Amino acid sequence: MSEERRLSPVQEKFILHWGEMGIQWGINRTVAQIHALLFIAPRPLHAEEITETLGVARSNVSNSLKELQGWGIVRRVHVMGDRRDHFESLKDVWELFRTIADERKKREVDPTLALLRECLAESDKALVRDSHTEGRLRELLVFFETTTGWYERLRGWSPSALSQLASMGDRALKLLGLGT
Amino acid sequence: MSEERRLSPVQEKFILHWGEMGIQWGINRTVAQIHALLFIAPRPLHAEEITETLGVARSNVSNSLKELQGWGIVRRVHVMGDRRDHFESLKDVWELFRTIADERKKREVDPTLALLRECLAESDKALVRDSHTEGRLRELLVFFETTTGWYERLRGWSPSALSQLASMGDRALKLLGLGT
DNA sequence: CACTCATTTCTGCTCAGACAGAACAGGGGG
DNA sequence: CCCCCTGTTCTGTCTGAGCAGAAATGAGTG
Structure with missing residues (x-):
């Protein structure tokens, strides 16, 4: 006991x-x-x-x-x-958070993407167009599409690659010609 | 009415x-x-x-x-x-989510960082060292430090720079010599 | 084949958070 | 100066998530 x-x-x-x-x-x-x-x-x-x-x-x-x-x-x-x-x-911290992020994406982000597309489709064939709402939802959709696309690429990278990139900071941007 | x-x-x-x-x-x-x-x-x-x-x-x-x-x-x-x-x-979606992220960081991540440092400090001066727990907490701390450091750099970048970087995808990594 | 040990599912209770409505505060405008 | 309009705070109610304990299921053993 x-x-x-x-x-x-x-x-x-x-x-x-x-x-x-x-x-x-x-x-x-x-x-x-x-x-x-x-x-x-x-x-x-x-x-x-x-x-x-x-x-x-x-x-x-x-x-x-x-x-x-x-x-x-x-x-x-x-x-x-x-x-x-x-x-x-799971003991590896990177893997742990990647797993959680994957799951949250699947449960919450993906359905939201689906809903936004649905809304925009319905809005398209509505009798009374509401271009303002449509615009807002479209911006949201673009945001989620962009960020999830980005996440999907990133998630395959090794932790070491990620941390190296992070430690490079702004130098990385300059290298890529993306300075603000 | x-x-x-x-x-x-x-x-x-x-x-x-x-x-x-x-x-x-x-x-x-x-x-x-x-x-x-x-x-x-x-x-x-x-x-x-x-x-x-x-x-x-x-x-x-x-x-x-x-x-x-x-x-x-x-x-x-x-x-x-x-x-x-x-x-x-707020109408700008990027600004909206940046604001939310900033706030969540302030409310939740920063206190967690503080707590982990506190735990490790206490663990240091404890009579009975628990090196296993210490190791786990240290890994968590490194994870949060790395990711928040990364976020703090990223958050200043313009949405266009971010989306360009995202669209470059793996090519960016190769350019930086960080391929997996 | 019964018995024991481990785990899951079921059932009902409890409590915290969410909420509505009322009371309160205050600040212009007539 | 009083009253009405607006917004906030307070108070009591209620609902649902969370949880404990009981009952049921299952799996391994002598």
Whole structure:
């Protein structure tokens, strides 16, 4: 029973903060906390450990883990000699955030693109044209198309390439003849 | 009374979608809907119009407008010969999202950076070092430092420079000798 | 084939955030 | 100077997400 792994003050602080951050970004607090715990855990944890460590109900942990797996940032692993499922987070930070970004794009940006195209199509065949609204929506569409196109190219680049590019800063722009 | 401006189906569709999107990103539905309405409105609207158009309480509109102003994406304007406050959204899409990104960075990313540094500092002087947690947090810190540094450089660039860079795609990388 | 252990699903409760309506404040204009 | 128009703040209600505990499912073992 109760291996009772106590969190260090630093760990607790981080997990609590991560939970609050989650809320700001539309992610359930417990889900975010569990992810934070798995992220700093030195080994895969099983549900019972999570339950005890965070003080939430087992069912809550179960559902939250399912959601995290749905996001693709937590996966089930098996530990030899233990029947229980264990869970671990993606550990590579770049991969982690790329995965989250991919998923958010799929869930939120793509449907928005679809909706904007739909709206513009309907607007086209409407009896009373509303060119102002149309213009606004078109600008939004261009924005999302441009940025997602950009993201899709970027996401394939290696972290090192990205960070090199970042560290080059404005020099990169000059090289490319894109100075402001 | 009741100028009763009715929304077109397209407008309604867009506003409702924008509201749902808001929720996904941790923004109140009504707040997002009001923003959507102001974004597509051809002229500044006063609170009463918003109340009627969206069918929400006046107080709700008042508070939501205050929040939108806090985000810096809606501002009060005065219309000649009308004592009532009128409100309009930022119309330039790039500026709009840059403003939102700036604000989210200030509210969420910067505090996270501060917290991670705090955690690492505390971890440094702890009696029992937890090098694993420390490592994870350090990686997160590097990630946030890198990406925010990158954002801070990028945010000054003109939309046209950004879209040119995007359209260049991988060629840009090759030019910079950063190919994967 | 029953029993145990692990996990998921179901059910109902709880509470925080969202909201409406009322009360309040104030500032022009008649 | 008073009253009306506009906007804000306050207060109570309500809804839905979040959650705990119970029940159900399943999987492995003796």
